[in-house]
Amino acid sequence: MSIELTRNFSIIAHIDHGKTTLSDRLLDFTQTVAKRDQQAQLLDSMDLERERGITIKSHPVCMEYPAKDGVTYQLNLLDTPGHVDFAYEVSRSLAACEGALLLIDAAQGVEAQTVANIHLANEQNLRVIPVINKIDLPSADVPAVLKQLEDILQIPAEEAIQASAKEGIGIEEILEAVVARVPPPSTAEFENDSLRASVFDSIFDTYRGVVSYVRMMSGTINPRDGIRMMSTGKTYEIKECGVFTPKQTKRDQLNPGDVGYIIANVKSSSDVKIGDTITGTIRPAARPLPGFKEIQPMVFSGIYPVSTDDLEQLKLGMGKLQINDAAFTFQAESSAALGFGFRCGFLGLLHMEIVQERLRREFNMDVISTYPGVIYKITKTDGEDVEVDNPSFLPEPQEIETIQEPMVRAYIMTPNDYIGDMMKLVAEKRGELENTETLDGTRVLLTCLLPLNEILVDFNDKLKSMTRGYGSMDYEHAEYRPANLVKLDMMISGEPVDAFSVIVHRDKAEFRGRHLAKKLKEVIPQQLFTVAIQAMIGGKIIARESITALRKNVTAKCYGGDISRKRKLLEKQKEGKKRMKSIGKVNIPQDAFIKVLKND
Amino acid sequence: MSPVFHCYIHIPFCHHICPYCAFYKHKPGKLANDAFIAAILSQLDAEKSVLAEKLDTLYLGGGTPSLLSSVHLETLFRGLRPFISPETEVTLEANPATFDLKKARIMREIGINRISLGVQSFQTGILKTLGRDHSGEDAKIAFEILREAGFMNISIDLMFSIPGQTESLWQEDLDIVTSELKPEHVSSYNLTYEEDTEFLKRHESGELDENEDRDANLFYQAIDHLEAAGFGHYEISNYGQSGFESRHNRAYWTGKDYLGLGPGAVSTIHGIRAKTLPDTARFVESPTLKTEHETLTEEDRRIEAIAMQLRTREGLRINRVCSTNEPCSIETVLRSNPIESMTQQGLIEIRDERIFLTREGKALADPIASALI
Secondary structure (H helix, E strand, O other): OOHHHEEEEEEEEOOOOOHHHHHHHHHHHOOOOOHHHHHHHOOOOHHHHHHHOOOOOOEEEEEEEEOOOOOEEEEEEEEOOOOHHHHHHHHHHHHOOOEEEEEEEOOOOOOHHHHHHHHHHHHOOOEEEEEEEOOOOOOOOHHHHHHHHHHHHOOOHHHOEEOEOOOOEOHHHHHHHHHHHOOOOOOOOOOOOOOEEEEEEEEEEOOOEEEEEEEEEEOOEOOOOEEEEOOOOOEEEEEEEEEEOOOEEEOOOEOOOOEEEEEEOOOOHHHOOOOOEEEEOOOOOOOOOOOOOOOOOOEEEEEEEOOHHHHHHHHHHHHHHHHHOOOOEEEEEEEOOOEEEEEEEEOOHHHHHHHHHHHHHHHOOOEEEOOOEEOEEEEEOOOOEEEEOOHHHOOOHHHEEEEEEEEEEEEEEEEHHHHHHHHHHHHHOOOEEEEEEEOOOOEEEEEEEEEHHHHOOOHHHHHHHHOOOOOEEEEEEEEEEEOOEEEEEEEEOOEEOHHHOEEEEHHHHHHHHHHHHHHHHHHOOOOOOOEEEEEEEOOEEEEEEEEOOOOOOOOOOOOHHHHHHHHHHHHHHHHHHHOEEEEOOEEEEHHHHHHHHHOO | OOOEOEEEEEEOEOOOOOOOOOOOOEOOOOOOHHHHHHHHHHHHHHHHHHEOOOOOEEEEEEOOHHHOOHHHHHHHHHHHHHHOOOOOEEEEEEOOOOOOHHHHHHHHHOOOOEEEEEEEOOOHHHHHHHOOOOOHHHHHHHHHHHHHHOOOOEEEEEEEOOOOOOHHHHHHHHHHHHHHHOOOEEEEEEOOOOOOOHHHHHHHOOOOOOOHHHHHHHHHHHHHHHHHOOOEEEEOOEEEOOOOOOHHHHHHHOOOOEEEEOOOOEEEEOOEEEEEOOOHHHHHHOOOOEEEEEEOOHHHHHHHHHHHHOOEOOOEEHHHHOOOOOOOOHHHHHHOHHHHHHHHOOOEEEEOOEEEEOHHHHOOHHHHHHHHO
């Protein structure tokens, strides 16, 4: 099909604004195979995606649409991950498109994620088609949403299409708009027809190896062609290429403008880097396509098996996850409190939750995670720069000149009534308000700079509960900034317990230390001696608790009939001791640590 | 095979069930006591081949052995007579208000020479909490009757750590024992919330509370008071005037073999431990049926030694701390973490290659034993 008749577009939307329903409806309307059939073929992350209403992997699909002008167009829809954790993948998917449908719920209006999405689409110079969805809802307020479009997003109201994906209203109009408004792929910018294909996602197929999703920019791909990954220089031979109908359907050739897949002899997803440029081994392109970045984990956490017997199994499971998820990193580490486990890197919190959940579900692993942390950039007094993702490796305070922490730019949308509470929350989290924008008389959009570390755990939950569910938030990564950060260590009987060490702002260290000390006091059983629990910063104790020694614990009677019972009790205690962790001379059941980590 | 010198007979009858008691017991019911005594004697007859010619100790526990009528006691002791010598320590557990002078004299005449009197407390309120059906006055009278009947070796059972018990109430009990009654032996038990008792349920529901600090103090109070009155604290819960320590209980603690007769009684003979069926009706039908058979390994013996000998005045031989499978030197043991740190904390003392609990250690015998195995 001619490149002039190809349209590549994606759908961007806030969670629950109807992205999946609209995709299904477009497939129905163009009589493309029902999406249900596709799902069976997709990877196992699907359950999790459906359950949480999020898209983790791209699901491209190629539709044929006979438009009203009598011509049949090829429409490639790139369903993208919606969450900020996957912002880079989203940006690569969007880079593979020329246009985007911006979906807005007619009852909910513009949300924080809508704003973030528009930023991403604008960065890629996409033609944005606003679609107001769910207009059939009794609570739909189309005029208000139209006004928000103009006021918040600077999009002319008359461009908006009113639709209800559920009721099938406006579907044809959307398809016609894609044909009319989204420009066809252009090859004009390329000086020759050397192969250039951008990788925007990949999946791992047990039988066929890595399947790379590509957008063809220039040149062609045919089976048996030699290709080169421009970031690694590694070469492969194309075994198969094709398009998504939405099943992977073999084609003899991929042409400029096409969105499709290739299978080469690639063994692991980590060899296929998202955003990389594929070129030919013959007549290679001089320069890769712009925008490629190595994906770097942003959030780190230790993951440990609850039962030490599961260590190998856990490693195996992580390896399998990584084959399909190159952004997830892990390496062995050990902790005095938790034994052997892994230091894991994630793109963000959602990504972390997904990995943990998949370990639990797909590999049946009972795991415990330490507090999530971020990468700190440290300049030492001797001038050396180091990056630290694990509090244990933070240099001693006297060796530190400055510590910088990663910031995010957060878009928080809140009803007017809760502005005060929200500003308080932002201040509590060491945030800095950059901009306040009144949206429509009932809501405001707060733009603020927040330390990533501060929003890792409970920020979103607090925001939701504070605004009774009406607030929403999205964020993008911003710069690093110096901050007064310290390492807080917890000590039990004078021995540091690594699992509880955190890097925290100086102003919050005491509160956190007191809180943790109390928690530990609750879960550590009384011992034969007094146990001191201390929170310490750089050798200075900032909080302490003590567990008083047992004073009396003795069986009253020990006669003929009691002896076996007594012995069995002791044997059981001896067995139990094997599952205890010794911190100095203190024996602590491992589940005590787990209780603190899980409930905090 | 070395003969067995110690015999225990379990008499499971109680007029009234105390809500803290976990021993096998029940009300006498319709069961004919004749048949019960006959069953005990028939079990004795079946198992007597293991016994020594004369027993060193014989102990009738319960339940409430003193509920047996004089006639039944006489029948029972007719059967036991051949195994009893003048040197045999023959103990009977007795409750106040279950015997009169006449019966006490018969008890003395048939060969019983030691009485363990279940007093528990002399305080009306405490006795009520414990659900005992005798008064403090009954207990004093019972003691006087026993003396009059000629018992010169009487032990009194006392309990502490009872909800509502203050240091001064406990002191009154201790005073009555040492100044008024002056028995040869005292067993002082802290109330323990045992499995399958009404007390445990009430404890878990929060109705009966435990206060570790108070209990520790009551424990030390008993040690101080009884030692001052000339009693030797020869085991965690037992105090005796010199020469009046219970030989029967010592046999358990030093790992001697013993034959158990009666429903629920445990025997340990030649490395095998077993229990007679804890069901009086079935026991009467087949007195030799056993349950819970165990063959004791060296390691079992070692752990039991730690559990029991640590509680005694004689202490625990230090090499018992080494696992049977991995023998170790005494030097290694002394340097090992639990021993060293518990010594430093003053919970244990090492003398003559034995481990002894200190005063503070005695109150913590269970976790210390646990640290040593």
